[in-house]
Amino acid sequence: MSELTILMPCLNEAETLASCIAKAQSFLIANGIDGDVLIADNGSTDGSQVIAISAGALVVDVPQRGYGAALITGIRASKSKFVIMGDADDSYDFSNLMPFVQALRADHDLVMGNRFRGGIAQGAMPFLHRYLGNPVLSFLGRLFFNVPIRDFHCGLRGFHRERMLELGLSSTGMEFASEMVVKAHLHSFSIFEVPTTLSPDGRSRPPHLNTWADGWRHLKFLLLHSPRWLFLYPGISCLLLGFILVLCLAAGPITISKNIHLDIHSLVMGCVLLMVGSLSSGFALIARRQGAKSGLLPVSDSTSRYLAWFSLERVLVSSALVLLAGLSGLAFCLWQWAAHSFGDLSYASMLRPMIISGTAVVVSVQLVFIGFLAEILESQR
Structure with a gap:
């Protein structure tokens, strides 16, 4: 068993995928970490699978559409002790993951990135997400469940694979991000937060995230579990x-x-x-x-x-x-x-x-x- 899998969900990320894989592989080599890069492909039609394989990454096909579906399949396919997940749109810095690895080695079960502490570059996060969606939903998550997390929806996070599988995560959409944090806290996982940066994504197309629909899915999940x-x-x-x-x-x-x-x-x-x-x-x-x-x-x-x-x-x-x-x-x-x-x-x-x-x-x-x-x-x- 290797120590770390860097997992990226992917749906038509041909413009940025190679860069993300290269940064992740460079991080593993530079820090002497036994690990791999795994792409959970969600039905890409732009050649993302070929790009990933050519770049030396592992690829697992995920027929069921959805952010959560891709990640759940990727977590199950991983053979490593730890998993660090992050979007393949080049908005997260895969070359600077050592704070996550150190926290995981220190026996924290879930390590969350905090973009508000680490820094959000201009244009990296829409106004509504930065000043309404993320702060409000993160506040409700702390209020409902007493979770000591300031950035509930950061997509860059690491965790102990076996413990995470014990939670039986099942959300197939964007609310998977909330489900992971809530269930980890309810099952007394050790949760730790580290600063991370967010850059504008490198894609020319709009993101998959739907502001109001996905925001409602997150809110609905929080209410249903409280x-x-x-x-x-x-x-x-x-x-x-x-x-x-x-x-x-x-x-x-x-x-x-x-x-x-x-x-x-x-x-x-x-x-x-x-x-x-x-x-x-x-x-x-x-x-x-x-x-x-x-x-x-x-x-x-x-x-x-x-x-x-x-x-x-x-x-x-x-x-x-x-x-x-x-x-x-x-x-x-x-x-x-x-x-x-x-x-x-x-x-x-x-x-x-x-x-x-x-x-x-x-x-x-x-x-x-x-x-x-x-x-x-x-x-x-």
Whole structure:
């Protein structure tokens, strides 16, 4: 087994491929590293395969299109202990990879390049990518997963091959970059970041990256792997705010200041928040349980006990109590109406208990559906 494979995904990179291979080979020779250059070709039609073979690189064909598909196949085809991956568009300096190698030799599992620390040449990164896309998505990655990485989407990165294969990476598109970092962190990999430079690519054609479509794929991946931020935190916030509004306005309107007067409309909004919050919190429970069962999300002993406590029977008992409260309120309203010979009722006195009681009935039904959905998914497994 050699020490290092320098892996490049390739789709019609004839203009820059030879230069990238030459720099990578020069780096291996200059530093006495036993390694090779591997091109994961994604169906090039411009002769890139011939160029790569002529330059002395290994080539593996990848029929399935996609950045992630090419890299996954390349990682599996590699026979080295370490892999350093980078784009074949001549934007990364393959002659200066020693910081990555040193960090890998120091037992870091994943070594990320940081273009913002190393330097981004003028024209190397589009304005939206540099000041909106990369900073925002990197911030969300740190927020959602507490990953200590400042440049989430740098394409130049190195890793321990065997450990990376253990993660079962599966994203075929550009979101593969996010999947690698997120799953590595969730599985307690040692992640290290080194400065690297980014130069304008040497191609005359536009890049494969689609700003909005690929940006959405990255964002979608982050959300799907963080049920806390997608469901739980918004759900708890809605529940808390809704409960406060309903509790304060159940007896009647309140005046906070001269210009702020809360009445029935605010009560309705509080009830809406309670319904949304209960649904969102239930989805958080289902998503977290499924993530734990599938191995997608790691789980601690305390989290396991917490998830195990929420059985269908407990959810149904909770739902029954909420339903009983709601039906009691509606029965009170019906009794009041009967007491007035089913005639006109006071708007102010009857609307509040009807809204609150109706909300309790809706929440109870939502809990039943959530409980049975969780049980269906559990039994399907």
